[in-house]
Amino acid sequence: MGLNYPVRQGKVRDVYDLGDQVLLVASDRISAFDYILPSQIPDKGRVLTQMSQFWFETLEVPNHLITTDVAQMNLTGDVDFSQLEGRSTLARKTEVVPIECVVRGYLAGSGWKEYQQSQTVCGISLPAGLKQASRLPEPIFTPATKAESGHDENISFERMVEIVGPQMAALLRERSLAVYQAGAERALEHGIIIADTKFEWGVVEGEVILIDEVLTPDSSRFWPQDQYAEGMSPPSFDKQFVRDWLEQSGWDKNSQPPILPDEIVEKTRGKYIEAYERITGRTFAW
Template sequence: KPLPVECVVRGYLAGSGWKEYQQTQSVCGEKLPAGLKLASQLPQPIFTPATKSESGHDLNITWTECRRTLSDGQAEHVRDLSLQIYAAGRDHAAQRGIIVADTKFEFGVVDGKLLLIDECLTPDSSRFWPADQYVLEQSPPSFDKQFVRDYLETLDWDKTPPAPSLPKEVIAKTSAKYVEAFERLTGERLR
């Protein structure tokens, strides 16, 4: 059974975390230092849980809300596992020239055991930046679905499903970004 909380770990300030920080100097109730900029590396990775709304968009929640939503001990367990998995993925990617700015994990319970139940550290669940193009205060180019998001932002679409069809060139460029991420992270050529 899937847990009703998505486990987001942020190592850098980007996306909805950056928007929230600009307004509150915090993300999901986690107070952050003053003066951080877009794409700032955080002093340490933070766990910023989220939940799905009726419309399907993620809603950031506080640690207190996360603990109320999950059973005793589950919140701490998924937080700790999320931070550990993020750190391992971040370190692996860094050796290959990729920054893992943030990522999302989903967990579930089967026969009383907590399991990672969805993709892990992919371009669909993570924000990957090429380390050699990272510049503070700029949204770096990415190897993830941000390219599609940016395209959709140019349309007159209210984000109500279904999403508009994507042009062939957007699909091709997104596919190329995913392939490049795979090849950099694994050191293998996609055949």
């Protein structure tokens, strides 16, 4: 892209090091089953960037956002601003806390699998009789270790204390639960259940702030309230069409993934945009 900065490329995002700031550029790449797919989802990066921007500006929590306006970023190099517009975040650089701060409000995914075996989620005991997609009596905090590749690993709160110390662990649990509660209430007002989500936090000049992306379809499980029912896996606003198609495609999940059909790409794009528009009340125009 012509930017004169060190860059680290993740599965779906490029991170440029600008000294005491970082530039996060959300691509349209999409990953599933730990592979980056050969197909992209048009505008996905713009949707995720603008949804995170909405939450950073709406939630009353210290965060890393400086601006998403490319014209204000003072970037150097032969920059194609049309590629950056709408999908770029200039942010404060922090010392990243090496914990994925997961909050679960409903019983789904790996939590549901564990509950069926032991009536626990990440070691936290839950009442008997819950079903798939049941709302939990209250949201629970279930940290995980950050993995550079592959799946993050769930850990106990006690293990988190060993990694980051009791004071930081308690603070991140309290703040993560509070941010989830505020976001979930806002989303529910617009007909979307946030079943679970994960947050990342960083430290800069002694201050703990919210970083990365926040309450997006990539970092959260979004369900339409009008199609929600206990005892089933509700439809979601993320990669559902992609995962479902890959599952029935015959792909072995151990080789280069197949190219997605145009219909799956367009349906997935539509779901991301619908989630953005419903939660923010804004029209996605690009």
